[in-house]
Structure formats: structure tokens, C-alpha cells
Amino acid sequence: SSGINAEYGYRSMTAISSDHLNWSFLLKCKPRDIALQMTQIDFEKFSKIKMCEILKYVKSPSEATSPNMCAFVNHFNAVSFWASSMILLRETKDERQKVYRRFLHVMEHLIKLNNFSSAFALFAAVSKTAVRRVISLTHKQEKILDSSHSLMDSSDSHKNLRSALRSATPPLIPYLGLCVADLTFLIHGNPDKLEGGEINFTKRHLTYKFMDVVRRSQITPYNIAPRDDVITFFNNFSDHLEEEEMWRRSEDIKPRRRRG
Numbered sequence: 001s002s003g004i005n006a007e008y009g010y011r012s013m014t015a016i017s018s019d020h021l022n023w024s025f026l027l028k029c030k031p032r033d034i035a036l037q038m039t040q041i042d043f044e045k046f047s048k049i050k051m052c053e054i055l056k057y058v059k060s061p062s063e064a065t066s067p068n069m070c071a072f073v074n075h076f077n078a079v080s081f082w083a084s085s086m087i088l089l090r091e092t093k094d095e096r097q098k099v100y101r102r103f104l105h106v107m108e109h110l111i112k113l114n115n116f117s118s119a120f121a122l123f124a125a126v127s128k129t130a131v132r133r134v135i136s137l138t139h140k141q142e143k144i145l146d147s148s149h150s151l152m153d154s155s156d157s158h159k160n161l162r163s164a165l166r167s168a169t170p171p172l173i174p175y176l177g178l179c180v181a182d183l184t185f186l187i188h189g190n191p192d193k194l195e196g197g198e199i200n201f202t203k204r205h206l207t208y209k210f211m212d213v214v215r216r217s218q219i220t221p222y223n224i225a226p227r228d229d230v231i232t233f234f235n236n237f238s239d240h241l242e243e244e245e246m247w248r249r250s251e252d253i254k255p256r257r258r259r260g
Helices: 004-008 024-028 031-046 051-059 067-088 093-112 116-127 139-152 155-167 176-189 201-219 228-237 243-253
Strands: none
Touching (some): 067 228, 093 116
């Protein structure tokens, strides 16, 4: 597993609906159109987050004190689990390959749209071990995945992702996991007051700097016209398997080799 769901605190959603939302719609719809509608939904949720909610979430995650932040985090996890489930629930290898390939292309468009949030959610979905073990990639698909991995890679403190965020021009949706990680380290790892009793203004300035990245990202909307057919297909991304169910399904498709 990518670890993203553990970091964000995954909360279970609803049960799978019949025919898993007519998955063939995903193959009929252009990847850019899927990415555009995901981005519009993401931005609506992202733009509602108040700065004070982020600080409260970092100190103690709670829907009572950070309702919009929690809603966005749950949405992120739902998107990731939805995509993994969409791949694993296909009956044939060919169907799984086609759905996996389609999500790779949607992810590419999300990156072009500066939607780093859902791009990261899809990257987590297609990188999940339960998914990867049942998928065979072509050389071209390996290159797409490697390129995305280079962007999302956590080594060097997400150096490449930070660089992409700095150079991106709005509209954009940052990956909030990075913001939360930075603020957690800053708030919990540094004192509010210095040894002499003075206020730690460096800590306050850095806190403002991290928060301002989010605030500035919220100013410029995408203004994407909603498409009812795509939004209906998403069904709030509520139809997905749980982590353990994904592993069971993955092992049904490709049983583990027994030692002996």
C-alpha cells in the first residue's frame, strides 16, 4: 500500500452498488473530461476549507472543529479507494488492463490541470500493491508511472512535488498531505516561546507561509462546466472496497504462491 490512507486517516464509506457504476463509462469518456470533472469537484471542496481548520486539524483532527478539512481528506481517500476498486472488480485481465491504463491517462491530465490532490490520490490507487500485482504494464505505461512516481516521490522531503507546486500558476489544488506534514513538524517540533520567554516569531512566520500557499490556491477557481453524466458516474466516489477486501479480491485474481 502507498501509505497515503494511513497518513490521512481512512474512514469507511458505503457498500458497492450493483454493476459498480457501469464501469464501461470510464472507457467511453475522454480522460481529460474525467479529470476536469474530478478537478471541479475537488476545488469546490478545497475552497471551503478555512485556514483555522487546517491548524486545528494538525493539532487534533476532528470533524467538529475542522469539518471542511475532514471532508476533503475523506474525499481524497474515497477517490483513491474508488479507483483501486474499479480496477480490481473487473472480471478479466483485459478489462483490468484497460481500466488501469485509463486511470494513468486521467492522472496525466490531472497533473496538467495542476490538480496535485487527485493526481496523488490516483497515483496511490494505481501504485497499491494489491493492484500492481495483478497488472502487466507496457513500456509506455511504465514510463507514465515512473514519471508520476518521480513527481510524487517522498524522498528528499517531496523535493520534486514542492518544485512543481512552486512553479505552478493558479488555478491549482495542492496536495494537502504535504501541507499537513509540514505544519505538523513545525507546530509540534518547535516551541511557541524561546528560552528567554520571547515569542517564537520564526515559527509564526513559517506557519503563515505554509498556510498562505493554501489560501492563495483557493483564490482562483477553475470554472469548469459540470457534466451530469460524469458526476452521476462518480456517485460521490462512495462505491469501493475496503483495504482487506481489495487484498482478498487481488488474491482471488492471482493466488499467492505457497512455499514448500
